[in-house]
């Protein structure tokens with residue numbers, strides 16, 4: 001069954017109500033490997049209830065509508081979907097516990113052509129249910145590798161950030177654990193691609209891959225550590241393009257540039273010499 005453009009364009013997302021607990025906030029940070037140096041109190045603040053802080057990138061798991069592309073009514077070949085890009089703007093520092101609401105919508109769908117894929121752009125507002133304040137806007141593109149050539153337009157998404165043409169100002173290596181995806185998924189993304197070797201093999205991967213959003217959270221970790229002295233309130237925007245999958249257990253190298261009061265970055269796997277995150281941009285308060 002081909003991608004159903006009309007059904008997708010008019011997709012009626014349920015409003016997601018979520019009670020975020022400190023336990024959820026800690027579990028998210030553990031899924032990104034925070035607490036690696038338990039003697040570093042600034043890092044520990046993300047995984048310890050006494051003075052707990054939320055990792056700003058946690059916004060991407062809040063008010064999450066689930067892996068809705070799996071619904072047969074979309075017509076999408078869901079096993080072949082990869083996370084293409086992620087954008088985030090934070091308007092208020094994230095709480096560590098709160099009642100929240102997530103409101104999602106489809107922005108547009110681009111047809112990259114037969115054999116290439118379709119890209120679905122969607123976004124979500126995260127709202128504090130008690131104050132009614134908008135805390136963050138989260139947007140993403142889903143690259144549907146099996147659904148190109150459905151007769152749509154190739155509408156361009158937001159232009160990816162350009163990296164400076166010079167050596168990076170900072171390098172930050174982050175080790176992941178072989179069980180990293182198995183921890184990260186407990187924050188709400190249960191796509192079997194990240195846990196089940198048979199599902200991973202059926203769509204062309206040797207073994208389960210790390211969630212794109214886990215790699216994205218590693219970027220937040222690298223920026224907080226390298227540039228912000230772990231001050232969560234300063235990180236107010238984080239955009240990336242996913243260029244290749246990461247396998248749990250790999251070491252991810254972040255190359256970071258300071259540019260116009262912002263940061264630009266990319267991430268690679270030195271052991272395989274492959275760039276996994278590209279066109280990264282981080283914005284600061």
Ligand SMILES: C/C=C/C(=O)SCCNC(=O)CCNC(=O)[C@H](O)C(C)(C)COP(=O)(O)OP(=O)(O)OC[C@H]1O[C@@H](n2cnc3c(N)ncnc32)[C@H](O)[C@@H]1OP(=O)(O)O
Pocket residue numbers: 081082083084085112116119141143145154191193209210211212213241242243244245246
């Ligand atoms: C449910 C899954 C969850 C996950 O978390 S999966 C893990 C995280 N995600 C990934 O690992 C994805 C890594 N990225 C890739 O594997 C590849 O990268 C893509 C398959 C997404 C695209 O690769 P290719 O088809 O070779 O791209 P091209 O030939 O360079 O460009 C074709 C068109 O697609 C646009 N494009 C390229 N990369 C992306 C991207 N990452 N997100 C959205 N669009 C992309 C380009 O601009 C261009 O467009 P134009 O034809 O109009 O010029």
